[in-house]
Amino acid sequence: MSVEIPEIREIQEGQITTVVAEDLEIKGTIRFKSSVMLKGVFEGEIFSEGLLVIGSTARVTASINTKTLISHGSLTGNVTASEQIVLKNTATHIGDLNSPFIMIENGAVFNGSCVMERNSSSAASVSPAETTDYSTQPEPEAAVEEQEESYTSEDEYESSEQ
Numbered sequence: 001m002s003v004e005i006p007e008i009r010e011i012q013e014g015q016i017t018t019v020v021a022e023d024l025e026i027k028g029t030i031r032f033k034s035s036v037m038l039k040g041v042f043e044g045e046i047f048s049e050g051l052l053v054i055g056s057t058a059r060v061t062a063s064i065n066t067k068t069l070i071s072h073g074s075l076t077g078n079v080t081a082s083e084q085i086v087l088k089n090t091a092t093h094i095g096d097l098n099s100p101f102i103m104i105e106n107g108a109v110f111n112g113s114c115v116m117e118r119n120s121s122s123a124a125s126v127s128p129a130e131t132t133d134y135s136t137q138p139e140p141e142a143a144v145e146e147q148e149e150s151y152t153s154e155d156e157y158e159s160s161e162q
Contacts, residue, residue, distance in 0.1 A: 011035075011053060011070060022057045038073075056090050069099075078112075 024040040039055035048066035058073035081099035089107030
């Protein structure tokens with residue numbers, strides 16, 4: 001299968017448009033289009049058309065809808081990302097994840113459910129010849145025959161005991 005996986009690059013703090021400092025505590029709703037790094041405490045909702053980075057010192061309790069999430073810190077809440085979610089090795093996430101591409105590094109803690117559905121535009125790069133519909137394939141006959149032969153009837157069982 002050939003699916004284009006988004007490139008995961010290390011993001012430097014200087015490349016981020018807005019950085020919310022470690023000593024800030026914010027409650028409410030954040031909406032942005034570019035990139036934001038949270039390093040402090042945030043509680044509420046986040047709506048983004050860009051990149052959200054949760055810093056290693058951040059403690060976030062929020063419902064998040066973004067394009068891309070990279071988490072190094074503590075995050076509680078459900079996340080929907082249209083492009084990808086990356087939980088780095090220092091991340092702790094409690095809540096559900098929904099994104100076409102999800103990467104959880106060794107050492108990260110994740111407690112929740114995970115849904116990875118790729119829409120038709122992502123799946124378009126998969127050629128139809130490479131896909132297989134397993135729901136319509138018949139079960140191999142040999143396997144069925146073996147199963148049937150391995151069972152004995154009660155009559156056969158009783159006659160073998162005598």
